[in-house]
Amino acid sequence: MYVAVKGGERAIDNAHAWLAEERRGDVSVAELSVAQIREQLALAVNRVMAEGSLYDPDLAALAIKQSRGDLIEAIFLIRAYRTTLPRFGYSEPVETGRMACDRRVSATFKDAPGGQVLGPTFDYTHRLLDFALEAEGLVEEAATGAPREAETPHVTAFLNAEGLIQEEHVPEDDRPRDLTREPLELPAGRPLRLQALTRGDEGFVLGMAYSTQRGYGRNHPFVGELRIGTVPVEMEVPELGFSVEIGEVVLTECETVNQFTGSKSEPPQFTRGYGLVFGQTERKAISMALVDRALRWEELGEDNVGAPAQNEEFVLYHSDNIQATGFLEHIKLPHYVDFQSELELVRKLRREAMVGEKREAAE
Structure with a gap:
């Protein structure tokens, strides 16, 4: 139960002004512009x-x-704003094989x-501090060409040509649930798990991935491919009867290749872990692929060794930093x-304990 604090509104207004x-x-230092953050703190922008x-x-x-650089607060702001936007429809699945790869x-x-x-x-x-950056001079342009425009086939396709890697099957209901519009329900299918992981806190997903590498999940991966680049986004327009390109997005995609000795239902082969994230977000994409593979233990007929990443x-439920932050920070609010009820309970218990001690001493 929360109670009103006298003068609270004025205090909150002052807190906002101070913030x-x-x-x-x-104020003697030039103000940081949104364009500067977008261009020079791109990796933070990508995470948000x-x-x-x-x-x-x-x-x-x-x-x-x-948010003054607090990325979780920035993510909260973006999610809150996102809920105010109208939904016109769904785009078609992007073809990452058509990606114009920067990396x-x-x-x-x-x-x-390729x-x-x-x-x-x-x-x-x-990993040494570059004090030349303090000079704020112009950076020499790298001698690189434009991103490749030709389609770049996936490495796993070459393994698949020999039948050495597990086939990916599209479920009968090929339109996955939308986690941004529906609450998470368990058990979750793989598409829903991947949605949760790509929205999950990078540090948490990284920790889970690291745990699998240390033996908590029997997961020894190879990075089959890591690619970063721009892909076109298409949307079907009912009035036209076909899809049209509506824009482009930068994505990071990771496919891991994992050794698999087989089970009662699957032959010996390589299996996959998958990660796909907005922007250049390599650490997150690789971590996501490792955790995705760990969570596939049941469908592959593996044993659950009780590792956190297999749960x-x-x-x-614990990867979403906005939910975690809300639950954690609410304890700052008045309780x-x-x-007072717990305080009275502890006092009562102490009084009863003291009476008991005196009774025992008298006996």
Whole structure:
């Protein structure tokens, strides 16, 4: 039960004003623009779009500015705004094989068909502070060409040609439920699990993925392919009777290849884990693929070894940082009545205990 605090409205208004002042910071320093955040903090923008389930770099940058860099608060703002938007329809499934790749690597084949494209990555950088960035000078442009426009086939397709990797079957009901419009229900099918993971907190999903690598889930993956690039988005227009391209989005896709010795229902073969996330979000996509594979234990006829990453309820219900934040931070709100009742209970128990001790001493 919550009770009103006298003068609370004025205190809240003052808190808002103070927050705005703290957000602005030293007025002698130039204010950070939304465009600067969008262009120079792109990885933070990508995370907010992915976990906020809304692809709009400008709005994500605005949310980061408004939240003073608190990405979970920014994700909350984006999700709240998303609920106000009208839904005109659903786009067609994107064809990632048509992706114009900025980056495309495989840890399974050195000479992967289509080639390895390192792209912009921290993988080969030294983890040393670059104090030259303090100079705020112009950065020399990299000697790179434009993203490839030709279709780049998936590496797993070449394994599949030999029948070495499990076939992916489209369920009879090929339109998955929409987690942004319907509450999560368990047991969840794989499409719904993937939706939850792509919206899940990056740190949580990373921790779950790391646990599988350390033996909690018997999951030893290879990155079959990691690709980042732009894909066209199409939507069917009923008045036209065919699909038209309505825009483009940048995606990160990861397919892991996992050894599988077979079960009563499946022959020895490689199996897949899958991750797909807005923007350049490599760590999240790889983590998502590892957790996806761990959660597939039942359909593959594997044993459940009791690993956290194999527990669908544990993973899906605790990966959503907005739900977790709301439940955690509500304890900051007034609980005066609740606490007073518990305080009286503890006092009563202490009095009864003291009476009992005196009675025992007298006997």
